[in-house]
Amino acid sequence: MSLLTPAARDAALALAPDELPCYIYDLSALRQHVTAIRAALPQAVELYYAAKANPEPEILRTLAPFTDGFEVSSGGELAHVRSAVQGPLAFGGPGKTPDEIVAALTAGVERFHVESLHELRLLARAASRHHVGSATRPRVLIRFNPPVTASALHGSALAMGGRPTPFGMDPAQAAQALSLFVDGELPELELVGLHAHLASGLGAEAQLALAEEVVAEAMRLAARCGVRLRELTVGGGMGVDYSRPAERFDWSSFGAGMARIAERHPGPVLRIEPGRALTAYCGWYATEVLDVKRSHGEDFAVVRGGTHHLRTPAAKGHEQPAEVLAVERWPHPLPRPVAQGSRVTFTGQLCTPKDVLARDVPAPGIRAGDRAVFALAGAYAWNISHHDFLMHPPPGFRFLHPRETDTAG
Numbered sequence: 001m002s003l004l005t006p007a008a009r010d011a012a013l014a015l016a017p018d019e020l021p022c023y024i025y026d027l028s029a030l031r032q033h034v035t036a037i038r039a040a041l042p043q044a045v046e047l048y049y050a051a052k053a054n055p056e057p058e059i060l061r062t063l064a065p066f067t068d069g070f071e072v073s074s075g076g077e078l079a080h081v082r083s084a085v086q087g088p089l090a091f092g093g094p095g096k097t098p099d100e101i102v103a104a105l106t107a108g109v110e111r112f113h114v115e116s117l118h119e120l121r122l123l124a125r126a127a128s129r130h131h132v133g134s135a136t137r138p139r140v141l142i143r144f145n146p147p148v149t150a151s152a153l154h155g156s157a158l159a160m161g162g163r164p165t166p167f168g169m170d171p172a173q174a175a176q177a178l179s180l181f182v183d184g185e186l187p188e189l190e191l192v193g194l195h196a197h198l199a200s201g202l203g204a205e206a207q208l209a210l211a212e213e214v215v216a217e218a219m220r221l222a223a224r225c226g227v228r229l230r231e232l233t234v235g236g237g238m239g240v241d242y243s244r245p246a247e248r249f250d251w252s253s254f255g256a257g258m259a260r261i262a263e264r265h266p267g268p269v270l271r272i273e274p275g276r277a278l279t280a281y282c283g284w285y286a287t288e289v290l291d292v293k294r295s296h297g298e299d300f301a302v303v304r305g306g307t308h309h310l311r312t313p314a315a316k317g318h319e320q321p322a323e324v325l326a327v328e329r330w331p332h333p334l335p336r337p338v339a340q341g342s343r344v345t346f347t348g349q350l351c352t353p354k355d356v357l358a359r360d361v362p363a364p365g366i367r368a369g370d371r372a373v374f375a376l377a378g379a380y381a382w383n384i385s386h387h388d389f390l391m392h393p394p395p396g397f398r399f400l401h402p403r404e405t406d407t408a409g
């Protein structure tokens with residue numbers, strides 16, 4: 001099965017060599033994907049998109065009609081997302097500065113995910129100084145970091161919680177935060193609920209087990225403190241399997257499981273805030289093979305660009321799924337470099353052995369001048385990369401828009 005949609009393949013082949021490398025985004029495929037996700041989730045579960053996964057305005061605009069809001073994690077993301085799309089924003093992330101908090105209040109951010117007691121006090125002070133009327137008190141979700149069983153975190157690629165981390169509050173601190181509201185010490189803020197984001201890279205079954213534990217812990221904590229939870233965010237972290245790109249997160253069983261959790265715990269609106277699993281599949285990093293060489297018995301294909309544009313495989317320590325598109329044209333009056341073996345390692349133009357996009361890829365007969373396209377590059381790809389290292393030119397960006405005749409559903 002191809003790693004590319006037909007539109008992405010056409011685009012990758014149509015680009016001229018000097019337009020490569022290029023990020024290609026299939027917005028039609030993205031719209032289909034998010035439509036299916038929305039359909040798999042129970043009506044009562046809200047879907048926010050974690051903008052840090054890929055904040056390109058075209059991506060945000062494509063997602064907006066199918067999402068209930070956006071999670072932003074800095075003042076920069078907040079201003080960017082606010083100007084790109086409409087819809088409620090939840091402002092999360094550790095180390096919010098007083099200036100960011102004031103900017104968020106001024107922008108009328110719909111929700112704050114508060115990470116610490118100090119941050120809660122900063123927010124309360126900023127809210128009282130900025131004379132926010134009681135009708136529009138800033139809404140607060142306390143981010144908490146409950147203990148969870150190892151089985152719930154099993155298989156997680158990145159654990160943000162359930163252990164010592166800089167994120168959120170321990171149950172005792174979270175209880176203290178809730179008590180401040182109960183005791184009437186934070187009249188300038190409105191407590192609406194709790195928030196947790198504990199792990200990423202989980203399959204549907206593990207994600208559900210984790211959500212179940214988070215919801216149960218949240219209900220216990222709220223009951224103990226005598227507060228009524230109106231909203232409960234259980235985080236993102238739905239897995240993307242880079243080694244098996246055809247196998248996607250099972251949104252149907254996750255949605256059915258969330259419906260069961262909502263039934264068992266009536267009251268709060270449940271919300272999820274995935275990033276990676278929404279946008280990873282709609283993006284590709286397309287480039288050309290500049291050189292093919294053999295080193296100590298192994299073949300290397302050196303591509304135009306590298307991990308300064310697509311850091312994901314270096315950052316996560318995986319092989320980025322790759323597909324070769326053969327190009328017959330060879331413009332140079334020179335012998336064409338060709339692989340001797342059946343497998344190659346794709347490397348970029350950086351002078352570091354870490355500049356590896358994918359190892360041991362089946363690519364018999366790959367030649368200089370062929371195209372290499374790296375899939376699952378729609379999330380945590382361009383925007384987490386170290387663009388300026390070695391001063392190569394930036395990639396191009398192509399957004400393939402849904403045709404007018406496509407329907408939204």
Ligand SMILES: *Cc1c(COP(=O)(O)O)cnc(C)c1O
Nearest residue numbers: 050197200236237238274275276
């Ligand atoms: C990064 C992040 C997310 C999204 O995580 P994914 O693994 O991309 O789904 C959600 N919530 C918070 C608080 C985050 O920091």
